[in-house]
Amino acid sequence: MLSAARSHGFNTIFFQVYRAGNLLFNGSELGSFATRAHSQDVKIFFALYFTSGSQTLPQSIYGLGEDGISLDMSTLPPSSQQGLFVNLQAGYHSGETAITTTNASLTLKPEILVLETYSAGSQGFIRHGIIASVGVFATASKADYEQQFQYALNNSDGVMVFDYAGLAKSGY
16 A cells, blocks of 8 residues: 555555444554555544544544544534544544544644545535545546546645545556
8 A cells, every 4th residue: 555655656545443433453454554654754643433422532643653543424413523623632642633524614623634625516516725526436537537636636635535545456
């Protein structure tokens, strides 16, 4: 994954380590991932995907060498999103905070905001101050993908490429 990231010019990986209330890796593995990412001059954010407001932040992963923690919680009600973000800000001090969202008018203010702009009609939300996104699953061809990527790159503060496995599988 790291060599592919570097060969495509990526400088940061948002690596999903928590999904639907379950930590996918242990602390030793996560620390090793961070060390390996840094050895390739790639930043690594531990991405936490929440599907329920009752799920809690896995604080045991804080400070394992990651550059930040990203909350992906678009499906949660605003009150749950607020609670998770406030808890992250209160307890996490070893890196940056990020939020991945579909909500273009999100009131929460992380250091990095990734807006999921790959759905139909979302290009109008691409602007400086956000990280835009593209997803191979939302494109019709390689040319369409490249056009969406270039538009996002030119009109935002960066591009999040979702589903790298799908991108590689499609030959893009």
